[in-house]
Amino acid sequence: MKKIIIFEVQGGSDKGPDGYRKDTMPMVQALQQRGFEAEVVFYDFERQQEILNDVLENACAYVSRINPGNLKHESAYFSMLRQLCENGIIGMPHPDAMIGYGAKDALVKLTNTSLVPADTYAYYSLQELFEQFPSSLAKGERVLKQNRGSTGEGIWRVSLVDEGEVPHAKSKIKCTEAKDNHVEHWELKDFMYFCEQYITGDNGMLVDMPFLPRIKEGEIRLLMLKDRPINVVHKKPQDHEDAFSATLFSGAAYRYDSPEEWQELVTSFLMQLPDVTKQLGGYDLPLLWTADFILDTNPDGTDCYVLGEMNCSCVGFTSELELAHDIAEAIIDRVATSTY
Incomplete structure (x- = not known):
């Protein structure tokens, strides 16, 4: 053999x-x-x-x-x-599955499912960022995610300092990076130029999606072995106003649960998994991969789960x-x- x-x-x-x-x-x-x-x-x-x-x-x-x-x-x-x-x-996995599931723009490909908000966008050029992001920001607080990096680097929570203002080049914005929850204040135009570093180069892009305030309740990571959830990690950010990062580096608290404790999420995700596979190229599911979810609220007040990221490049299980x-x-x- x-x-x-x-x-x-x-x-x-x-x-x-x-x-x-x-x-x-x-x-x-x-x-x-x-x-x-x-x-x-x-x-x-x-x-x-x-x-x-x-x-x-x-x-x-x-x-x-x-x-x-x-x-x-x-x-x-x-x-x-x-x-x-x-x-x-x-x-x-197949390398194209690795790219398809691991790249942040996978979220944009899934906006026609109930897993990802429809107003989620990908920017592959500075021009696209300048054209779309101010309109996105006008709707409310946003999260920009670079395709590269890890431990929250290059993931920014962005809000207007003057809520209700129509965003323009000189608008004052508050930016919090997930790496360590530190806060910076920028003018909108300068911050968008700063973000060019995330767009240039191989596999450069930014994904823009709504900020979900219930991240404070924790991010829920499904650890998947092909099509079977084998573990759930509940990652709760630090308890202070600006914290939204769910990484250990930033001080988030981790709890390990069984999939049975998150049966509603697991059942919903598995029902949609064939469509996810189809939308992301039809490749065999990765051997070991993760799907991260954040709680949100439906118009009728019921809970729902929003997909925030997937990873299949090299998911660790050292614990x-x-x-x-x-x-x-x-x-x-x-x-x-x-x-x-």
Whole structure:
């Protein structure tokens, strides 16, 4: 039987003393306990062709465990993964699924579902930002999210200082960054020019969506193993006026729940999952991925859940390493039900 390759990259803050991610070797060991060969391969741009040839010859599938923030040659890596998939290697996930689910503009593609507000926009140029964002801001407080970055960097909560003002270039705005909930005051035009850094470069974009005040009650993260919720993380921001970030770095409090404790959310999301898959390219669901939700209120006063972000590039489970056995079973099932 051919190997299952787990891709990592050397370096980065997500590595343990042995040089691997802390959740990688438990996956390797769980696969080996089930009679499968599994090997970690460190991606190296300089050795890309060698790695490609070796995987094509000796492997049946790969699992990508690389944080894009640690990858200098992301487009080359994705190109290699695409070549592997085109030649029959089972991709977990396929690189285009990684892009489709992981990019912030996935939210814009889902505005025709009940998961995302209709007034959610993506900006791929400074001109688009200047043309649309003032009109968005006129409707109320907004959140701008860059496509790159992590731990809340480049995610800004933006409001007019003079509520009810028609936004213009000199409008005073209050901006709070999710990284650490710090507040800055800008003129609108200057802030939009500042945001150009998030739009330029590979995969640059900004997503603009309404700010949801009930984030104060916490963000709800579904940890998904393909189409099965296996854990729920409730992330409550710090309790002060400007705090809205749900990251540990910013001081948010985390609580781990079972999916059964969030049955209404889980049932609703699973019912819509086939449509989500279709809208995002029709690829197989990622092996391990997350969907983050924020509570909102329907016009009739009932609760609803708004999708704020998805991530499938390299979802960690270091706090629950026992999940490696469930993940190994899902990998084996994927291999068993595929031809290569």
